[in-house]
Amino acid sequence: MVFFKWVLSFQGALAGNRKRSGSERCNPHFNHKNKTPHSNPLVFQRSKKLRFSSMDQSPEKASSSLNDTVSRLSRYPDSRLHVPKEVQAPVKHLKFGLSIPNPNHDFLSKKLSDAKKKAFGSFKYINKDKEVVTVEKDDEDSGSWLMADAFDKLSLNHSDNDSKAYNKLLKSAERRTNKLKDSGPQVKVNEKLKKPEVVTHELFVPLTKDELAEVSYAFSAENKKKILVSHENSSIDIRGEVLQCLKPGSWLSDEVINLYLELLKERENREPKKFLKCHFFNTFFYKKLVSSEGGCNYKAVKRWTSQRKLGYCLFDCDKIFVPIHKDIHWCLAVINKKDRKFQYLDSLRGRDGKVLNALANYFVEEVRDKSGQDIDISSWEQEHVEDLPAQKNGFDCGMFMLKYIDFYSRGLSLSFGQEHMRYFRSRTAKEILRLRAD
Numbered sequence: 417m418v419f420f421k422w423v424l425s426f427q428g429a430l431a432g433n434r435k436r437s438g439s440e441r442c443n444p445h446f447n448h449k450n451k452t453p454h455s456n457p458l459v460f461q462r463s464k465k466l467r468f469s470s471m472d473q474s475p476e477k478a479s480s481s482l483n484d485t486v487s488r489l490s491r492y493p494d495s496r497l498h499v500p501k502e503v504q505a506p507v508k509h510l511k512f513g514l515s516i517p518n519p520n521h522d523f524l525s526k527k528l529s530d531a532k533k534k535a536f537g538s539f540k541y542i543n544k545d546k547e548v549v550t551v552e553k554d555d556e557d558s559g560s561w562l563m564a565d566a567f568d569k570l571s572l573n574h575s576d577n578d579s580k581a582y583n584k585l586l587k588s589a590e591r592r593t594n595k596l597k598d599s600g601p602q603v604k605v606n607e608k609l610k611k612p613e614v615v616t617h618e619l620f621v622p623l624t625k626d627e628l629a630e631v632s633y634a635f636s637a638e639n640k641k642k643i644l645v646s647h648e649n650s651s652i653d654i655r656g657e658v659l660q661c662l663k664p665g666s667w668l669s670d671e672v673i674n675l676y677l678e679l680l681k682e683r684e685n686r687e688p689k690k691f692l693k694c695h696f697f698n699t700f701f702y703k704k705l706v707s708s709e710g711g712c713n714y715k716a717v718k719r720w721t722s723q724r725k726l727g728y729c730l731f732d733c734d735k736i737f738v739p740i741h742k743d744i745h746w747c748l749a750v751i752n753k754k755d756r757k758f759q760y761l762d763s764l765r766g767r768d769g770k771v772l773n774a775l776a777n778y779f780v781e782e783v784r785d786k787s788g789q790d791i792d793i794s795s796w797e798q799e800h801v802e803d804l805p806a807q808k809n810g811f812d813c814g815m816f817m818l819k820y821i822d823f824y825s826r827g828l829s830l831s832f833g834q835e836h837m838r839y840f841r842s843r844t845a846k847e848i849l850r851l852r853a854d
Contacts, residue, residue: 618854619823619832623842631845634659645851650678654848662845664838668746668814673739674698676818676844679853680825692734692754694825695726699739702749702771705778712777718785731783731791737821740771746814747771748821751779757797763807763816772798808834815840 623631634644639656646653652675661669677696684691697720704716721730730736736751749771750759758772758779776793783791807816815837823830832840847853 620836620839621854622839623846627846628842630849631842634845634849635663645675645849647675647678647851650675652678659845659848662841662848664841665811667744667811668818670699670741672844672848673746673814673818675848676853677737677739677821679847679851680821683853684825691825692827693728693732695721695730695733695736696821697736697738699741702738702740702774706774712774712781714778714781714785717778721782721786723786729786731779731786735824736779737824738775739817740768746817748817749775750824751775756795757799759799759801761801761804761817761820763805763813765802765806767800769798804830805833807837812837815844818844 633639634656636656640660642656643653644656644659652671654671654675658669658671661667661672677698681694681696684694701717701720704720705713707713719725723729731753734752734754736753738749738751740747740749745764745766747763747766747768748761750757750761752759758775760768760772762768776796776798780791780793783789804820805816807813812834819832819836819840820830823832843854
């Protein structure tokens with residue numbers, strides 16, 4: 417009984433301590449400097465004396481003492497741990513739902529190490545004896561595929577260390593790419609894929625103010641009767657009134673077309689590696705070749721293509737261009753030895769099988785006469801090119817024909833349109849005035 421009373425008294429002392437400690441903890445204005453001597457629970461427990469009832473205490477007193485203790489304990493609620501209020505603030509969410517890792521944790525270093533192993537491990541699958549590189553269009557950065565595959569698989573914190581690691585891996589990939597490029601004959605290019613075609617800006621470079629002024633002056637009325645240029649090799653003279661056919665709305669003349677074709681051949685001779693090996697017949701060739709009945713009169717043009725006159729063998733050329741004039745309309749025919757085709761191009765989308773048949777017969781006769789051999793053209797295609805820029809007026813056919821020749825002689829597709837015709841007219845006039853095709 418005495419022991420039971422002692423336990424109850426001790427619980428009352430603890431409840432008093434909780435009251436004071438809770439008030440200190442929950443009261444934001446509590447001054448710790450002015451604590452009472454019993455504010456320290458340890459000191460208080462040592463200083464306060466426990467009251468022990470004697471064995472001879474009466475039952476009434478013992479019962480009242482117990483009731484007082486219970487009522488005193490009920491006045492104090494149970495102490496609760498203080499939970500700090502959650503602060504609502506912007507939180508950085510990383511890619512793929514990853515949260516910001518603990519700086520002391522090695523999560524990033526482990527992920528980065530795994531990425532490096534996967535990236536550099538891929539090199540062991542490359543055959544060192546004979547490496548294969550696939551050339552694809554618009555592949556400006558050959559090392560980017562490695563970085564994309566490695567770093568798309570993890571999300572990194574944008575810290576300085578991560579940036580350094582990324583740059584280090586990127587440089588390593590670029591060094592590997594350069595080794596592949598410099599490996600020379602050990603690298604085999606996939607021949608099934610066409611070489612990426614790049615239409616350089618030089619085909620559409622705007623004329624400068626001085627060039628525009630030069631062309632404008634050549635078109636002026638005061639130069640109408642003057643000889644503006646003379647081409648010695650072809651003996652072609654261009655007067656101002658002839659050059660005016662390059663003004664918008666005019667039909668191109670034979671002199672301008674033939675001189676421009678001479679300039680294209682000279683351009684090829686200057687830079688043979690940049691352009692295909694071509695031959696450019698003038699506007700009078702087809703008229704001589706075709707008789708009034710529509711047949712092929714090879715004897716009329718037999719001497720046009722002697723090797724002594726040309727300086728090369730005609731059937732060694734990749735492409736042979738033949739301008740076709742039909743009363744008031746210009747077209748183009750091509751003997752395309754490179755692709756084994758006879759092609760017909762008309763900016764009005766016309767078709768003429770007689771032209772292709774005449775050129776096929778001419779080419780067989782030419783090879784037989786110059787080499788003594790018979791060439792089999794039964795497998796050659798006769799093509800009326802349909803995927804080509806078309807004119808939308810009644811006077812730009814000659815300009816379209818010249819640009820067909822210009823682009824094909826570069827080995828390019830016909831990537832221009834009606835909207836470029838005014839520019840091409842000014843550019844052609846400038847090139848003729850300077851006797852140099854760009």
